[in-house]
Amino acid sequence: xxxxxxxxxxxxxxxxxxxWPLAARAQQSKKLPTIGFLGADATxxxxxxxxxxxxxxxxxWIEGRTVAIEYRWSxxxxxxxxxxxxxxxxxxxxxxxxxxxxxxxxxxxxAAIPIVFALANDPVGGGLVASLAQPGGNVTGLSLxxxxxxxxxxxxxxxxxxxxxxxxxxxxxGYSDSVLEMGEVRAAARTLGIEAAPxxxxxxxxxxxxxxxxxxxxxALYVVVGALVGAYRTRxxxxxxxxxxxxxxxxxxxxxxxxxxxxxxxxxxxxxxxADLVDKILRGAKPADxxxxxxxxxxxxxxxxxxxxxxxxxxxxxxxxxxEVIE
Numbered sequence: 334x335x336x337x338x339x340x341x342x343x344x345x346x347x348x349x350x351x352x353w354p355l356a357a358r359a360q361q362s363k364k365l366p367t368i369g370f371l372g373a374d375a376t377x378x379x380x381x382x383x384x385x386x387x388x389x390x391x392x393x394w395i396e397g398r399t400v401a402i403e404y405r406w407s408x409x410x411x412x413x414x415x416x417x418x419x420x421x422x423x424x425x426x427x428x429x430x431x432x433x434x435x436x437x438x439x440x441x442x443x444a445a446i447p448i449v450f451a452l453a454n455d456p457v458g459g460g461l462v463a464s465l466a467q468p469g470g471n472v473t474g475l476s477l478x479x480x481x482x483x484x485x486x487x488x489x490x491x492x493x494x495x496x497x498x499x500x501x502x503x504x505x506x507g508y509s510d511s512v513l514e515m516g517e518v519r520a521a522a523r524t525l526g527i528e529a530a531p532x533x534x535x536x537x538x539x540x541x542x543x544x545x546x547x548x549x550x551x552x553a554l555y556v557v558v559g560a561l562v563g564a565y566r567t568r569x570x571x572x573x574x575x576x577x578x579x580x581x582x583x584x585x586x587x588x589x590x591x592x593x594x595x596x597x598x599x600x601x602x603x604x605x606x607x608a609d610l611v612d613k614i615l616r617g618a619k620p621a622d623x624x625x626x627x628x629x630x631x632x633x634x635x636x637x638x639x640x641x642x643x644x645x646x647x648x649x650x651x652x653x654x655x656x657e658v659i660e
Contacts, residue, residue, distance in 0.1 A: 365401040366394075366615050369426035369446075371417050371435055373409050373560040380586065381451070384601040385430070388608035394615070409537070409561030411438050411507065418442035428614055430607060434508040434560045436461050436472060447620045450474030451607040452600065454510035454559075456625055465625040473610060473620040475603050476627050477583070483514065484521035486555070486596045489633065490581045491525065492651050493594060493640070494553050500529040501551035501578070503543065503569065505561040507535050514557050529555075537565045541572050548576035555581045556592070566590055579643055585634040589659060593639045598628030632656045 370385075372378040382404075386396060394400040403424060407413040414431075418439040421429060429446055431439060433453025437460070440448055448471060453461055456476050462468035465476065491497045500522055504515045515531055522529035530550070532543045544554070554573050556562060562569065570591040573580045582588060583597035610623060636659040640647050652658055 364425075365399065366428075367401040367403060367424065367426045368611065369417075369421035369424065369429040370402050370404045371414065371421075371429060371431040371439065372404070372406055373432065374564040375404070375406050377563050377566065377586065378406075381600050381604040385451070385604040385608050388605045389611070392608060392612045394608075394612065400615070407435065407560060407564075409505075409559070409564040411435075414438040415442060421446065428611060430611060432560055433459060433461060433474070433477075433510055434505075440470075440472065444471070446471065447614050448472045448474075449607055449610050449614065449620070451604050452477055454557075455513050456510075458513045459510040462625055465627070467621070468623065468625055469621050471620050473623040473625055475606060475610075476625055477598055477603070478627055481517075482583070482597055483518035483555075484524070486581055486583070487518070487521055487525055487527065489594065489596055489651070490553060490555075490579070491527075493635070493645060493647055494579050497527060497552045499551050500527050500553055500555055501532045501547040502529055502555045502557060503532040503534060503540075503547075503562070504557040505535065505559045506531075506533045508559045508561070511557045511559045511562075518555055518557070534561070537561065537568065540565055540568045544569070544572035544576055544578070548578055551578060553579040553581060556583075556587070558583045558587070563587075566592075574639070574642060577643060579645065580639075585632050585657060588634045588636045588639075591639055592636060593643065593645075594633075594635045596633045597631060599630040599632050602630045603628065634659065 396402050405417040414435045415438050419442050422443050429448045431450055433450045436450055454477050456462045461472055502515050502518055504511045506512055519529045532547045534540055534543050566587050580592040582592045582595040584595050584600045588595045633655050634657045635655045
């Protein structure tokens with residue numbers, strides 16, 4: 334074995350020591366795969382975001398270590414979505430996660446970046462994808478099947494509000510998917526003998542006057558959820574309670590915030606599954622080849638506190654069928 338004298342040993346040791354920080358700096362400077370996460374409101378989306386990040390971690394994508402996540406919030410304003418999309422281009426994100434009503438605005442600014450929508454009312458009818466089986470383009474995600482659930486929701490609402498004859502549908506008419514859902518709800522209402530009329534909004538400032546305008550002409554309020562409606566859910570719920578209008582939503586989070594009832598897909602579960610799609614794309618799959626997934630878990634939730642405030646007595650049979658009763 335060749336001998337190494339003291340001077341040579343010190344030289345070798347010094348060279349290795351100098352190399353260590355260089356290697357560490359090289360590792361640190363290597364850009365992590367980056368997800369641009371574009372939601373409506375940080376508070377409203379908090380449990381959904383947590384479900385997404387938790388599933389990513391299970392798949393080996395640990396925030397700050399193996400993946401970076403840039404969070405941005407639009408407050409349901411399409412002009413803000415466009416600004417955030419342009420920022421994501423500058424940041425060179427690898428993939429964008431958002432909701433269905435932000436996709437069109439976002440992809441005009443970021444044609445080459447893959448987009449995964451965690452929530453979309455009707456991705457085919459709304460023009461987000463060519464078909465569920467073969468999305469095409471750079472977009473895929475999960476469908477809420479919202480246009481298929483309107484009739485079921487109205488049947489449940491009628492059990493809770495037996496006097497239901499007239500229904501107002503509050504809808505952001507700037508979002509095509511919401512307009513499609515509204516049309517399906519009106520059709521379902523006709524088959525049930527319920528008169529349904531739209532209550533159109535385009536911005537947050539429209540909410541209170543719109544609810545005020547329909548309170549004397551409606552027995553309940555069907556809320557078509559989208560980014561604008563989600564970001565300002567408290568304003569809708571408070572206005573409806575003041576007008577003594579029972580509210581029907583599509584997800585449990587709105588009922589936890591004070592809505593009367595909801596029936597629809599579990600949104601945390603949708604975000605959990607969104608992480609699986611993101612994982613596939615970060616590992617090389619193309620959005621065009623990943624079929625749009627549909628919900629598998631549904632929740633029926635009733636807020637008894639809100640029911641009491643409205644003077645409604647929920648039948649015991651309905652309470653027994655609920656997945657959650659908030660008291």
